[in-house]
Amino acid sequence: MNRFSRSSSLVGRRTGSALLVVLVLVLLLTFGVYGFTERMIAEKAAANAHGNAARSRACADSGVALALALVDEGTIAPSAPPPVYHEPAALQGVLVAPSSDPLGNGRFTVFAPVEGDPTGSLLRFGLIDESGKLDVNGLLNISVRGEELSETQQRTLLLGVPGMTDELADSILDYVDDDDDAREFGAEYDTYASLDPPRSPRNGPIDSVEELMLVQGVTPALLYGEDANRNGLLDPGENDGDATYPPDNADGLLDVGWTAYLTVHGGEPNLNADGEAKINLNDGVLTDLFDTLEETFDTDTAQFIVAYRIAGPIDPENSSDSLDPNADIDDLVEEGFDEDGNPTTPTQTEQEQVDAMAGALAGLIGGADEELTVTRAGMDLSGGATTDLGSFFDLIDREVEIEVDGELTVLQSPFSSATMTDELPGLLEQMTVFDTELIRGRVNVNQARMGALLGVPGMTESLAESIDAARMIGASGEALPDMHARRLTPFWLVAEGLTDLPTLRRLDPFLTCRGGFFRVRSVGFVEGGGPAVRIEAVIDGTAYPARVVEMRDLSDLGRGVPRSLLFSP
Structure with missing residues (x-):
């Protein structure tokens, strides 16, 4: 082989090697570009997901902000309910x-379960x-005519809650009361000190319902029931026995747990729309009460209410002034009631002061020994009040016998049950039988569950x-907000024939149709999918402006609502 042939062979080999190297380099570059592109796509997806999550969070926050505005609307005009039930x-x-x-539109939905639906399938917005719910912190502050409930009565308030026992009820009350004295079935410091690790009862108001799990005997199963994702609705995993968490009995009904019956945020403002104190019908200074009522309403209204306070009704046996006839006589007498369950004359410290001043004034003016008689509308107010009102309903359809201008006269109530459905919201906007700015412990008869x-x-x-069967739910399970407008006061129980007026008089000190605290469940989401954010907050609407007193992110528990119900495309 000559030199030329050998050179050609070398050139051929070198050319083939270079081509191979180029192909390898091209392949490596291709993989590099592919990997870079894949990473960029992943980064873009992550950035979009982060952006959608931030957008969903902002939308969920907007739901809470709108709820604040709606609650404020109700604070401004409490006689007309804001659109907070189902809108x-x-x-x-x-x-x-x-x-x-x-697909990038951000939205929010505010949802709630329909309380009267045991299947947990009905949803309202x-x-x-x-x-x-029963306010755990407020149970200790409930009073009727200034008398606090006994420990037995406080325990009884809790015993309707499913799964509640005497021991659990007393332990809860012991946990929040301000002493170390154990109730009959309760647990106090000694019990908690013996635990491993030891701890102490709160002995004061608790901050959240979840803190009840620190109470002796309370478990997560009692608190949350089968509602693992805490949406108040029956989800597939909550109706399949032990197949998935949580364990359930697969009966097609939702055990909502105590969170649907208990709260730590309760109370309703006892102020009018202007933020001023209402007229306290139990005011001990009858002259002031008469003058204020006459100025606000008319002479007949002032005369009847003050006459009721002085003489009581003609038919006291039907009044809420009568306690439980089964109560011990010693207890009745101790609490200011006679053996027939009717109120005895209370000590009127303020009235006594007025009377003393009147007597002193009479002596200064005329030098006489006789007391000065204080009259209004022909009635002698000097003797003070003998009867306090437990409810405004004590005044409806009643008669009072009293001396007017020296003659025994029967006064007819200006308040008739025939007109109360329309008139009551406005009347209760001006008058009250409570002497506190915040009324604690009353239960909303429109939304309370049976327990x-x-x-x-x-x-x-x-x-x-009967109340449970008369929920604001239509035949197809839809919520009925129009019915809510007709149920602004507990008088609807009488108007719709569920009970009679004497029974309502006894129940009313513990019932309301509207509180001042609201729970909002807001889900923020993006139409095209991606992560949703679920926020649960509690709004205090007892003062203006409303404020958030509790908030938590429940996004890790899921949306809580099927995506198909979040919005209507």
């Missing part, structure tokens, strides 16, 4: 973050009135069942 147009799929791409109603003093099981 899909205002609270379902609300667009708050529009995008050039419809509104807020949850916390007064529909919260059964503990109300004077409530029977049959009446509680």
Whole structure:
């Protein structure tokens, strides 16, 4: 082989090697570009997901902000309910973050369960009135005519809650009361000190319902029942026995747990729309009470109410001034009631002061020994009041016998049950029988579940069942907000034939139709999918402006609502 042939062979080999190297380099570069592109796509997806999550969070926060505005609307005009019970147009799929791409639109939905639905399948778009639950912190502050409930009565209020026992009820009350004295079935410091690790009872108001799990004997199963994702609705995993968490009995009904019956945020403002104190019908200074009522209403109204306070009704046996006839006589007498259950004359410290001043004034003016008689509308007010009102309903359809201008006269009530449905909201906007700015412990009869109603003093099981059957739910399971407008006061129980007026008089000190604290469950989401954010907050609407007193992110428990119900495309 000559030199030329050998050179050609070498060139051929070198050319083939270079081509191979180039191909390898191209392949490596291709893989590099592919990997880079894949990482960039992943980074873009992550950035989009982060952006959607931030947008969903902002939308969920917007749901809470709207709820604050709606509660404020009710604070301004309490006689006309704000749209907080069921308002899909205002609270379902609300667009708050529009995008050039419809799939990027940010929305929120505010939802709540329908309380009277045992299947847990009915949904409404509104807020949850916390007064529909028993206020654990407020149970110790409930009073009727200034008298606090006994420990037995406080325990009884809790015993209607499913799974509650005497021991658990007393232990809860011991945990929040301010002493170290154990109740009959309760647990106090010594019990908690013996635990491993030891701890102490709160001995004061608790901050959240979840803190009840620190109470002796309380378990997560009692607190949450089968509602693992805490949405108040029956989800597939909550109706499949032991197949998935949580364990359930697969009976098609939702055990909602104590969180649906108990709260730590309760109370309703005892102020009028202007933020001023209402007229306290139990005012001890009868002259001031008469003058204020006459100025606000008229002479007939002032005369009848003050006459009622002085003489009591002609038919006291039907009044809420009568306590439980089964109570011990010693207890009745101790609490200011005679052996027939009727009120005895209370000590009127303020009235006594007025009388003393009147007598002193009489001596200064005329030098006489006789007391100065204080009169209004022909009635002698000098003797003071003998009867306090436990409820405004004590005045409806009543008669009072009293001396007017020296003659025994029967006065007819200006308040008739025939007109109360329309008139009561306005009347209760001006008058009250409570002397505190915040009324604690009353239960919202419109939204309370059976377990919260059964503990109300004077409530029977049959009446509680009738209330439960009369929920604001249509034949197809839809919520009925129009009915809510007709149920602004507990008088609807009489107007709709569920009970009679004498029974309502006994129940009313413990019932309301509207509280001041609301729970909002807001889900923020983006139409195109991605992570949703679920926020649960409690709003204090007892003062203006309303404020958030509790908030938590429940996104790790899921949306809580099927995506198909979050909004209507």
